[in-house]
Amino acid sequence: MGTNNSTGPTVTDAARALIGSVTATYRSDPVSVRQIREYVAATGGRPELVGVDAHPDEPVCAPPLFFHAACRRVVAEVDLQPDGQYPFLGVPGVSGRTMAGGSKYEVLGRVGVGDTLTVTERLQRIAEKQGTSGPLVFVTTESSYHNQAGELVARYEQTVIFR
Amino acid sequence: MSAAPERTALGEVAPGDALPVLHRTATRLTLFLFGVAYWTSHRIHYDVEAARAEGFDDVLVTANLLSAYNVELLTRWTGDPYCLLTLEERNVAPAFADEPLTVTGRVLEVGARGGATTARCSLLITKHHSTAVVSGTATVLLPPHTVS
Numbered sequence: 250m251g252t253n254n255s256t257g258p259t260v261t262d263a264a265r266a267l268i269g270s271v272t273a274t275y276r277s278d279p280v281s282v283r284q285i286r287e288y289v290a291a292t293g294g295r296p297e298l299v300g301v302d303a304h305p306d307e308p309v310c311a312p313p314l315f316f317h318a319a320c321r322r323v324v325a326e327v328d329l330q331p332d333g334q335y336p337f338l339g340v341p342g343v344s345g346r347t348m349a350g351g352s353k354y355e356v357l358g359r360v361g362v363g364d365t366l367t368v369t370e371r372l373q374r375i376a377e378k379q380g381t382s383g384p385l386v387f388v389t390t391e392s393s394y395h396n397q398a399g400e401l402v403a404r405y406e407q408t409v410i411f412r
Numbered sequence: 413m414s415a416a417p418e419r420t421a422l423g424e425v426a427p428g429d430a431l432p433v434l435h436r437t438a439t440r441l442t443l444f445l446f447g448v449a450y451w452t453s454h455r456i457h458y459d460v461e462a463a464r465a466e467g468f469d470d471v472l473v474t475a476n477l478l479s480a481y482n483v484e485l486l487t488r489w490t491g492d493p494y495c496l497l498t499l500e501e502r503n504v505a506p507a508f509a510d511e512p513l514t515v516t517g518r519v520l521e522v523g524a525r526g527g528a529t530t531a532r533c534s535l536l537i538t539k540h541h542s543t544a545v546v547s548g549t550a551t552v553l554l555p556p557h558t559v560s
Contacts, residue, residue, distance in 0.1 A: 284449075291449035292480040293436065313483055313496040317476060321451040332462065333455040346466055347454070349475035351502040359494060 257345060258377075258386040258411035264342030265375055272340060272390070273370040277319045280364045285311045288318050300362075308361030316360050316394050316403045320368040340372060340388050345411035350387055358402035365397045373406070386411040422490060425531055425554055431489045431517035436481050438473045440509045446477045470508035478507065478546050482535050485515045486552050494553075497530065501548035511539045520549070529554040 286296035289312065300309035311319070324335055334347060360366065369392065376387040387408055394403040438446075443457050455462035456472050463471045479501060487493050507513060517533045524530060531554050537546040 287445075287449040291442070291445040292477065293442075293484065310494070312480070313487075313494065314476065314479055314499075318450045323451060324453070326453075329453055332466075333453040333459070335453075348456075348472070348506070349503045352475065352479065352500075354479070354496075354499040356496050356498070 257384050259344050260375060260377060260386055261342035264340060267340075267342070267372045268374060270372060271369055272372045273368075275320055275322050275368050275370075277366040277368075280311065280315075280319055280360060280362055280366075282309055282362050284319065285309065285315060285362065288312060288315050308363055310359045310361045313356045314354060316356075316366060317354075317405055319360065320366050320392075320394065340375075340390065340409075343375065343386060343388055343411055345386060348410050348412070350408035350410040352408070353404075353406040355404040356402075357404070358396070358400055360396070360402055366402070367395050368392050369395075380412070383412065422555060425519055425522055427519050427521050429519040431485055431519075431533065434481065434485045434488065434515040435512065436484075436515060437512045438477060438507070438509060440471060442477070443471060443474065443509055446474050450474065450476060468506060468508065470510070473507040473509065473511075473513075475501075475503055475546075478503075478513075478537055481513065481515050481537065482517075482546070482548065482550065485517055485535070486533065486550055489517070490552055490554060492553065492555060497525070497551040497553060499535075499548065499550045501535070501546050504544040504547055505539075507537070507539055507545045513545065514538050514541070517550075522554070525553075529556070 282299060286299050289299055290296040303309045328336060370390050373389040373391050378385050387410055389408045391406045393401060396402050447457055452474055456466055457474050458471055460471050482499060483496055487495055515537050517535045520532045520534055522531050530551055532549060532551045535548040535550055536544060539545055
């Protein structure tokens, strides 16, 4: 995502030119029981119960929104921005302090242990507005998630506010 | 999956029905755990000085953790951990660590999809009893025999 900029958000013409295009792709590592346990523990569940009620012939499945966590790119510390953010999140050329604006999830299939997900992210729009405390930039991306069989398992739309 | 929700006595579902309320408080420890599982390195979620430097009172609860709380509300209500079809949210105000959150929902309409019954619900996460943090809607699959 953008650089840590205390003077307000900036948008380059190069960023605007990317609207409508694919800005990032990423293939996850195979989903593990460990990953699912971590996600369950982090969201208030009981990690030791992961898979206890699963059918022996079926893979252990993850909670509905796990797909998004599975496709978070692991970034080296030296590559992070001073505020800890990614260098960009599919939107190179937009900078500023960031916070979440909104999201849409569409869950189309289950994600299980051993699955490998491929996410394709497209830049939908960049909206520049004047907020009560200064200029704001709303960047909206839409991502599709396919498993190793090519099945579409989820869509995710996210709006990040740069300020 | 593990986080099998407690099965609720869903009974018959109709527009206007309120979902059983969920109370959650994300502590700084919670945010650490979520940061690991979600690989969130953004300082505003764990570094209170960084959060204050950006004008916030404390570290912010991660938006995707708030989404998980909405999903928990829905799956506890239906008794089905895989009931979620769609979830749309707008982040209205930040939630900070240790702030008690109230997660609520209400049935807007009952419909059908591919032979199954669905419910579209409004969602609202508040803090301090009335300050909206996240508003949204979701569509879930309902178990059979829940519509009159």
